[in-house]
Amino acid sequence: MVFNSLEYFLFLPAIWLVHYFLGQRFRWLFLLVASLIFYVSLKVPYLLGVITLVTITTYGFGLWIHRVEQLQQKKLLLWGGIATNVLILVAMKYVPFLTENLNVLLSLFDSPIKAPHAQLLVAIGVSYYVFQAISYLSDIYLEIEEPETHFGYFSLYLAFFPKLLQGPIERARDLLPQLKQKYEFNYDNMRFGLLLFTWGLFKKVVLADRLGLYVDAVYNDVHAYQGLPLLLATYAYAFQIYFDFSGYTDMALGTARLFNVKLTDNFNSPYLATSVADFWRRWHITFSRWILDYIFKPLQMSWRNWKNWGTAAALVVTFFVSGLWHGASWGFVIWGLLHGTYMACSVFYRPFQKKIHKAMSLEKTKVLKIWQIFVTFNLVCLAWVFFRAFGGWQALYVLKNIPEMHHNYVALIDNGWADFIRNNIMFGLDKRNIITLAACLICYAIIISKKSYDLLNKPTYIRWTAYYLLIFSIIFLQVSSKKYIYFQF
Amino acid sequence: MGVIEPLTKIFREVFDDEDITLSGEMTADDVDGWDSLSHVNLIVTIETRFNIKFTQKELLTFRNVGDLMDSIQSKLPS
Incomplete structure (x- = not known):
């Protein structure tokens, strides 16, 4: 079940009520069972087997790594635990992609051998809890964390339903203590949780x-x-994916808050970033911290003698993996490599950048900041094209044809404004649709710019008007819901 | 041999700031320009000057300057 479904609107209050009336001793067990029911409701039975396998092996390896004395043995066990998790992930997500590409490669050499066709499996949630399992094992190896001995709490850490399907990717040291905390009703948490859920x-x-x-x-x-239409649709996609994913995250955070659990936020106005590195500090924060800590830093440190070249190579490899994590397709790989390349280039460009800004006396000016936001947003959008398009060729078509705006101009001269707006701005969509969209986006911008989301500290009449408006717009202005973009990862 | 003096010298060179005074609790947030790029420079310079080698595990678990100093100290001949 997804967060914006009728089932969930029945599931959540029921779970909350039972949880509330249960004694503290059984709460973890109840939340664990509820989380697994939530997972089973996706109607993909083997996923239950996958999460059980990841939980048991990670729990075992965690204790084992902690118990052995020798560093060499610890290292071996860490790699064993990581390999098990990665293998599960590969088996779930990458086998069709690998066999398909292998067959292309074989056909190049006129080989009569062919790899058998593999069926793509549904792997919702797997990449999220596998990443959490790897971070857990690494932290035990690095001795920044003790292994969890209680199998029940450990299972709940991986399976806790608000963050099961689509993150946030939580560290055990942040989440486990909260799951163990004695539950006491907290009015502020309830209010905040419900508001955040509705906002999401x-x-x-x-x-x-x-x-x-x-x-x-x-x-x-x-x-x-x-x-123009290609450019507008690409910009629109940048905001669609942001609202889709950050809306989902708000719902996850809101749900967890009802149980007095504070999950980590994933977003901080990402499109106001002034560099691609800054974008990654603001977009899918729990994921970027993960790749930074467990892929980038170890690589950067291993290649430290190559200085800047080592860092640049570590960035490219890290973002290549990040692309692959999003899915087994070349579009995602290119998207990742683009981000890796942006950041690798900035490693070499950054020392000059400061000097250029100083020479032009632009340092710390508003103009510079706006320019940087504009450039960063467009670099990010360029990469989004590969994320959204069906395959690399279509993405290249989009990028090649965005600059062809003279066609739009000729059409404007020939057919007039009305026709131009219908074909190039509205794309044949209903007028009401466009007006509603524009109105909603303007409302959103006003709310955000006035920091009105800090609604809970406003007078009662403002609060309740806002609640009603929010619910009213959700009921009457919603589009029949589709899947979440980030589910597939 | 004391570690703090030569280490301060390295910090001042790498971050191009003559006013840096080291303390055990100091972290990257306290030093202007201490980001992941300059961190690599810092580590490589320390390893070359002291003629030591940090392990991957040490590099990933330094929390502050104190941890760094302890690790250097433990690698120097007594």
């Missing part, structure tokens, strides 16, 4: 899904468009 729901079903209509109109038929 609004972002998802009103903003993201409506933007999705707009994006799909172009991206499902890119060859019918040139110039």
